[in-house]
Amino acid sequence: MNVVALIDFDAATGAATGHRLVDADAPHLRVTDLAATRGDGIFETASLVAGRVQALEAHLVRFQQSARMLDLPDPDADVWRAAVLAIAEALTAGGVEEGSIKFVLTRGVEGAGIPTGWAFGTVSPDFTADRTQGVRIVLLDRGYRHDVAETSPWLLAGAKTLSYAVNRAAVREAARRGADDVLFVSSDGYLLEGPTSTLVLRLDARLVTPRVDIGILAGTTQGDLFTWAEQEGFATSYELLTPADLDRAEAAWLVSSVRHVAPVRAVDGVPRTVDAELTARMNAALDARTR
Ligand SMILES: Cc1ncc(COP(=O)(O)O)c(C=O)c1O
Numbered sequence: 001m002n003v004v005a006l007i008d009f010d011a012a013t014g015a016a017t018g019h020r021l022v023d024a025d026a027p028h029l030r031v032t033d034l035a036a037t038r039g040d041g042i043f044e045t046a047s048l049v050a051g052r053v054q055a056l057e058a059h060l061v062r063f064q065q066s067a068r069m070l071d072l073p074d075p076d077a078d079v080w081r082a083a084v085l086a087i088a089e090a091l092t093a094g095g096v097e098e099g100s101i102k103f104v105l106t107r108g109v110e111g112a113g114i115p116t117g118w119a120f121g122t123v124s125p126d127f128t129a130d131r132t133q134g135v136r137i138v139l140l141d142r143g144y145r146h147d148v149a150e151t152s153p154w155l156l157a158g159a160k161t162l163s164y165a166v167n168r169a170a171v172r173e174a175a176r177r178g179a180d181d182v183l184f185v186s187s188d189g190y191l192l193e194g195p196t197s198t199l200v201l202r203l204d205a206r207l208v209t210p211r212v213d214i215g216i217l218a219g220t221t222q223g224d225l226f227t228w229a230e231q232e233g234f235a236t237s238y239e240l241l242t243p244a245d246l247d248r249a250e251a252a253w254l255v256s257s258v259r260h261v262a263p264v265r266a267v268d269g270v271p272r273t274v275d276a277e278l279t280a281r282m283n284a285a286l287d288a289r290t291r
Pocket residue numbers: 045193194195196197198217218219220221222255256257258
């Protein structure tokens with residue numbers, strides 16, 4: 001089941017005015033939209049579980065941050081929230097228990113000066129195997145230093161842009177190496193993030209994730225996971241991490257909105273132990289989120 005909402009924009013001011021649910025099978029995007037021709041836009045993907053859109057406010061905040069980094073008009077959170085919730089309602093009414101809702105803002109049709117926006121909801125694939133048995137990852141050099149966000153902000157490291165061709169190519173490289181997913185490493189040797197996920201390690205009895213000022217996305221799922229972990233008595237921290245930290249970590253996970261928590265069961269072909277019990281508790285806690 002697919003559901004689409006288009007965002008309406010005022011032609012004079014470019015401000016978002018509301019949304020309309022439209023036929024999900026009809027064409028809606030112009031071939032000259034800068035999303036299609038340049039990947040020039042931003043997006044978020046939130047998960048829908050049992051009728052609730054998870055971490056919606058954190059996704060809206062990150063959407064606004066990405067818009068600022070790309071000099072796009074500030075997305076009106078009320079308009080986008082209403083569109084996402086309308087899609088969630090339609091999916092839930094259609095019997096969808098686990099779904100995803102992607103919302104996209106582009107620079108619009110070339111020359112028009114008005115953005116394009118939409119939200120798209122669909123059913124999630126079954127991630128049970130990834131969540132329980134885990135994923136095999138490879139470490140791949142991203143080719144940027146860890147201080148890239150500071151030295152070269154035009155590279156948009158840390159913005160959630162539509163230009164994911166590189167991230168997709170990295171996953172294909174992982175498949176060529178017999179793995180399922182990727183952990184990017186900076187050219188100066190720091191662990192970064194997956195192409196669509198955040199790294200979390202259990203290190204010396206605390207949960208650790210890479211610092212977010214090193215050109216990576218601040219993960220909404222990792223944020224909620226750390227809130228839960230702190231309630232459970234875990235210490236948490238944001239640090240500069242290296243492959244040696246991954247080697248000595250008691251457990252490692254890639255976490256993201258739709259797949260949730262996937263334990264890492266091999267790195268560059270070397271098997272790792274999966275903490276099945278803690279992973280199950282993490283996924284249950286994320287499922288139980290009420291917002
Ligand atoms: C590059 C990147 N890092 C991290 C994440 C995880 O973020 P979230 O937990 O908000 O889904 C994503 C999500 O797709 C991503 O694309």
